[in-house]
Amino acid sequence: MLVVENIHAYYGQSHVIQNVSLTVEQGELVCLLGRNGAGKSTTLKSIMGLVPAREGKILFQGRDITAMPTYDISAQGLCLVPEHRGIFRLLTVEENLRLAENKKSQWSLKDIYRIFPRLHERRRNSGANLSGGEQQMLAIGRAMMNSPKLLILDEPVEGLAPVIVEEIVAQLKLIRTSGVAVLLVEQNLEVCMQLADRHYIIEGGRIVYENENAVFMADTSVKDKYLSVGAAD
Known part of the structure; x- marks a missing residue:
């Protein structure tokens, strides 16, 4: 459904996204994980044309949307819910x-x-x-x-009370069962492991890990290496 192939994106002269590739299939919920500043939100913005990819290709339902303006990308059925709502x-x-x-x-x-x-x-x-x-x-x-057709969410439960988090998780499960694909950026690992089919981890603007949810849940070394705050030093 969504295919991101080796994209590069910049803020001015800063090379923020480097050779990022990922996919989201029909009806799938995929999480993009990483520490603060790793490039998660910029990846989402590149998909939506807000931070245009200078290299690489973005396909949605087989159509090349790499150079499309954001309003045309939205018209294809991609909807971004930004972090600031x-x-x-x-x-x-x-x-x-x-x-x-x-x-x-x-x-x-x-x-x-x-x-x-x-x-x-x-x-x-x-x-x-x-x-x-x-x-x-x-x-x-x-x-x-x-x-x-694809819902893109940037930190939907950040700063929310646990009871509200549970409510939003339940609602996202319902949305997913309707057939809408979801690409989710989220820091709350418990939420991600409840919802996701697959996970990607981005570090320093590069994808460094991809696996199915069951494998990710069992792999504490990956979580410690790439997502633990203490391991960032």
Whole structure:
């Protein structure tokens, strides 16, 4: 479904992403892991055309999207939920959702309210009056309204209370069972191991590891080497 082949990306003269390759298949949930500054978010931005890849190729459903502008990439069915969530704080929950409404989407407003009951309860509240967890639910719900074929999530449970994390994990499982593929960047390893089919680890802008979830879960040496804060020195 998504094929990233040997891409390189830069911030100015800084070579941030170096020869990164990864794939996401139909209906699959793939985690991209790494320490802070490893290149996770930049990889997502390169896929979406926000930080264009200067070398390499990005294919989505067999179509080359490497040089497409972001709005055309989004129109292909890739939806990014950024780390800062990007909701409109002055608009109500329902207004935020209706802005993204796509008649082609399998997800209606009623569906979003069924999956995220908290959003229905707060549908007349402004984005500014939501908790962090509710804002994250709104950001995901808004992406679903836009008919995604691949949902890209950047740190969706960062800083959230454990009970809200559990709720969002359950909702992501439901979204995944609907057939929507997911590419997830997340620091919470427990969440990743609950959700993922496969994991990639990025270090210094390069992919250094890839494996299925069961193998990753059993490999403490890999987690210690590439993801432990203490091992970074």
